[in-house]
Amino acid sequence: MTDLPARRLLLVHAHPDDESINNGATMAKYASEGALVTLVTCTLGEEGEVIPAELAHLAPDQEDCLGPHRIGELAAAMKELGVADHRFLGGPARFRDSGMMGVGQNHRDGAFWNTDLDEAAPYLVEVIRSVRPQVMVAYDPDGGYGHPDHIQAHQVAMRAADLAAEPAFRRDLGEPYTIPKIYWNRVPRSVAEEGFARLRETGTDFPGIADVGDVPGVVDDELITAEIDGEPYREQKTAAMRAHATQIAVDGPFFALSNNLGQPLFVREYYQLVRGDSGAPDGERETDLFAGVDGLVDGAGTDVGEGAHS
Numbered sequence: 001m002t003d004l005p006a007r008r009l010l011l012v013h014a015h016p017d018d019e020s021i022n023n024g025a026t027m028a029k030y031a032s033e034g035a036l037v038t039l040v041t042c043t044l045g046e047e048g049e050v051i052p053a054e055l056a057h058l059a060p061d062q063e064d065c066l067g068p069h070r071i072g073e074l075a076a077a078m079k080e081l082g083v084a085d086h087r088f089l090g091g092p093a094r095f096r097d098s099g100m101m102g103v104g105q106n107h108r109d110g111a112f113w114n115t116d117l118d119e120a121a122p123y124l125v126e127v128i129r130s131v132r133p134q135v136m137v138a139y140d141p142d143g144g145y146g147h148p149d150h151i152q153a154h155q156v157a158m159r160a161a162d163l164a165a166e167p168a169f170r171r172d173l174g175e176p177y178t179i180p181k182i183y184w185n186r187v188p189r190s191v192a193e194e195g196f197a198r199l200r201e202t203g204t205d206f207p208g209i210a211d212v213g214d215v216p217g218v219v220d221d222e223l224i225t226a227e228i229d230g231e232p233y234r235e236q237k238t239a240a241m242r243a244h245a246t247q248i249a250v251d252g253p254f255f256a257l258s259n260n261l262g263q264p265l266f267v268r269e270y271y272q273l274v275r276g277d278s279g280a281p282d283g284e285r286e287t288d289l290f291a292g293v294d295g296l297v298d299g300a301g302t303d304v305g306e307g308a309h310s
Contacts, residue, residue: 106240125173141155144185
């Protein structure tokens with residue numbers, strides 16, 4: 001384990017593009033600072049709707065080749081963010097995109113939503129025990145907005161964190177390891193409301209405008225415990241989102257999914273600490289997800305716990 005970088009961040013997402021929308025600036029920040037950033041994507045996003053007309057043939061109701069295409073989009077996005085360690089849970093296409101809640105694809109053999117939790121979680125346990133991250137980022141119990149794959153990704157992430165720490169569980173997957181800090185992706189309600197107000201004032205070429213309820217993970221401001229200033233990484237995050245061209249259209253500081261409804265592109269990213277201790281003073285938000293991690297050392301061997309590093 002001595003050859004691992006001092007700081008190690010693990011992110012668990014349901015489909016390619018979720019990572020760039022939710023955490024693109026955070027990933028770019030820590031990758032640029034020399035941390036090991038590991039992304040685990042649970043499906044290929046095979047059931048996604050396709051935006052560009054020239055790629056419509058990839059759709060699941062046509063050639064059903066969207067999943068392999070999105071592998072390439074994800075690789076391009078990770079190159080923009082400087083992230084080298086990106087993996088699919090159990091390998092590419094181990095689990096298939098389940099589609100939106102309530103559709104027949106939810107119950108298809110191999111669909112992520114239709115997979116037993118303890119069948120999927122061990123694949124992530126192996127990653128956790130190998131990478132030994134001090135920080136894991138996942139969705140909240142609702143998956144941010146109720147998509148079955150997002151809910152399952154939350155359940156798999158939290159279950160795997162528990163199992164990875166359990167000495168009696170599957171020692172063939174590596175030595176037991178407890179993740180010190182776990183965060184859920186969030187957006188403060190005030191930030192979402194301000195972003196939409198700016199969008200309406202500025203205008204956009206998109207034919208419509210989404211609303212706050214369409215943004216995953218929006219919660220009251222007081223639940224936010226950490227925020228990452230991603231402004232220096234705005235161009236990288238935007239480029240990563242553009243790389244997911246089948247799913248995202250970007251218009252300056254705004255973007256739209258396949259519904260063609262504009263929404264703000266947030267470069268300041270927010271989190272709720274749900275396991276572990278905050279490294280910020282009481283009543284303040286952390287500005288570093290690694291703040292307060294005991295025994296964290298930098299490349300010079302200096303203790304940078306208690307939030308002393310950048």
